[in-house]
Ligand SMILES: Nc1nc2c(ncn2[C@@H]2O[C@H](COP(=O)(O)OP(=O)(O)OP(=O)(O)O)[C@@H](O)[C@H]2O)c(=O)[nH]1
């Protein structure tokens with residue numbers, strides 16, 4: 001799972017754009033319906049293919065289509081296009097959960113940001129800091145916990161200056177647990193309320209990364225204790241398809257994840273990954289990243305997500 005950037009990039013280069021996009025997925029379902037007239041086996045098979053193409057994952061696609069079949073069996077009067085889309089929405093909706101990421105100004109809060117390299121962690125940290133600073137809900141410190149890559153510390157510092165957040169750092173190669181521990185101490189002594197900690201997305205190998213992240217996790221739990229709030233946020237790049245699903249499984253299994261932030265939703269040709277992760281791992285989503293600008297981070301809204309995915313107009 002870790003360090004797959006090269007493979008992902010080459011995959012993206014090999015097949016630039018999928019014909020399925022969150023915007024036209026619903027339109028294609030409608031096309032499928034009008035083309036077939038009747039809803040029969042061929043329709044269900046095509047719908048299943050369409051769901052797989054849109055990154056729902058094979059298992060979820062099969063399940064959803066079976067549930068739709070079942071629904072239709074129980075509604076012998078037939079099913080209009082709109083009814084079918086509404087039913088598909090109501091089959092997907094129950095698994096979609098929102099994680100409300102509004103820091104409590106009364107409590108010391110730490111968000112540990114996890115994800116493979118290139119997922120969009122550092123940019124997302126900057127966007128979150130920008131939002132929380134603008135709304136005045138928190139006094140923010142950024143912790144430069146990605147000490148593996150030399151440029152990562154500078155990158156966070158530049159973002160920190162831009163959004164007006166203090167950055168706690170040590171030099172390249174230092175212990176990320178120590179950097180984050182320092183950041184907590186300095187937040188406490190200056191009465192800052194929110195620490196957002198960056199982490200490395202890649203190390204020499206996966207075992208090293210899991211070990212490192214587990215150590216960071218332990219340090220934070222011990223230092224923050226029950227009086228504060230500690231959340232692990234996993235950043236997934238929407239354009240990585242089923243690889244994103246594997247990343248979510250792997251991080252959740254090895255470190256434990258509280259909420260997912262999906263980045264690059266603006267550049268994805270597929271929207272089903274959100275539903276796939278929600279359905280399989282029962283994880284809530286906090287934000288969708290929809291561009292590179294500081295304001296391009298929107299709270300996850302299931303109804304908007306479903307409308308965009310299935311409205312098709
Ligand atoms: N279009 C788009 N690009 C994004 C979004 N979020 C991040 N990016 C871009 O993705 C690239 C990688 O982002 P980073 O924030 O550096 O990713 P990272 O996870 O910190 O990467 P490493 O530090 O290498 O582990 C940058 O060019 C970002 O501008 C998004 O929501 N939409």
Ligand SMILES: [Mg+2]
Pocket residue numbers: 121122123146152198
């Ligand atoms: Mg980074």
